[in-house]
Amino acid sequence: MITLFGIPIQALLGQLLLGLVNGSFYAILSLGLAIIFGLLNVINFTHGALYMMGAFVAWMGLSYLGLNYWVMLLLAPIVVGAIGMLLEKTLLKPIAKLDHLYGLLLTFGLAMLIEGLFRSFYGVSGHPYPPPAGLDGVANLGFMFLPIYRGWIVVASLSVCLATWYVVERTRLGSLLRAATENPKLVEAFGVNVPRMITLTYGFGVLLAGFAGVLAAPVLDVSPLMGSDLIIVVFAVVVIGGMGSIMGSIVTGLGLGVIEGFTKVFWPEASTTVVFIIMGIVLVLRPAGLFGKEK
Numbered sequence: 001m002i003t004l005f006g007i008p009i010q011a012l013l014g015q016l017l018l019g020l021v022n023g024s025f026y027a028i029l030s031l032g033l034a035i036i037f038g039l040l041n042v043i044n045f046t047h048g049a050l051y052m053m054g055a056f057v058a059w060m061g062l063s064y065l066g067l068n069y070w071v072m073l074l075l076a077p078i079v080v081g082a083i084g085m086l087l088e089k090t091l092l093k094p095i096a097k098l099d100h101l102y103g104l105l106l107t108f109g110l111a112m113l114i115e116g117l118f119r120s121f122y123g124v125s126g127h128p129y130p131p132p133a134g135l136d137g138v139a140n141l142g143f144m145f146l147p148i149y150r151g152w153i154v155v156a157s158l159s160v161c162l163a164t165w166y167v168v169e170r171t172r173l174g175s176l177l178r179a180a181t182e183n184p185k186l187v188e189a190f191g192v193n194v195p196r197m198i199t200l201t202y203g204f205g206v207l208l209a210g211f212a213g214v215l216a217a218p219v220l221d222v223s224p225l226m227g228s229d230l231i232i233v234v235f236a237v238v239v240i241g242g243m244g245s246i247m248g249s250i251v252t253g254l255g256l257g258v259i260e261g262f263t264k265v266f267w268p269e270a271s272t273t274v275v276f277i278i279m280g281i282v283l284v285l286r287p288a289g290l291f292g293k294e295k
Helices: 009-040 047-065 069-095 100-122 148-170 172-182 184-189 194-216 228-241 246-266 274-285
Strands: 138-140 145-147
Touching: 009 047, 009 148, 009 172, 009 194, 009 228, 009 246, 047 069, 047 100, 047 194, 047 228, 069 100, 069 194, 100 228, 138 148, 145 148, 148 172, 148 194, 148 246, 172 184, 172 194, 184 194, 228 246, 228 274, 246 274
Parallel strands: none
Antiparallel strands: 138 145
């Protein structure tokens, strides 16, 4: 048996896979947060609750309507994104010009409200959600068995993250979004409806959270607590990568997931705190984050 530092290589590869899966969730959730903060300057604490909502919408679609995973992978994020746009228009827009603290407190309260509503209807116990047919088995790679669905999570998350990065950083639409945050009146002079763009951007940011929720449903039990268990780590990822940095969120999310996975092998007691230890070190050495821009 091949070992590394006395640990079987299969165990290390298994933790690498687990780290990539967790990192995929960190990346896609922190990407949504980075888009909302970078383009709208809103610290969105409802992100975890909307991630949970995406998983529940997928579960309800299957349980009540018989809609399969692939339909809900498209439909649930759209539903969550529409709810996000409604929240932005009715609650966040009136306080847009106030201090960031007001937005943070409002979204934190909304997260508690959404979680409380789901807890009152569904309790705190988890609800199973089966993986789709064709992705429910394992693949024998020779040196390890790879759960096919977990491999799909990594592929789907990376594809969505890189496509989002390309749109924001390399297209005319992304240029307009960035320009609208710097000088909205100038962008409006070119005939662009900036308020509508802001609403759609917020909707897309929370759509990513809903998409992550559907991806997570077959891996985790669908529970009202699943968002609150994850959101603090995701905020730490955003801080480490750099608030508002798209690529920083993707790279840092995946990297920290892998580091967290390997920490479970070499130092299990530190696996739940390693992300926050890294955050503290980064904030001391580079307050703007690894990919953030120093002001």
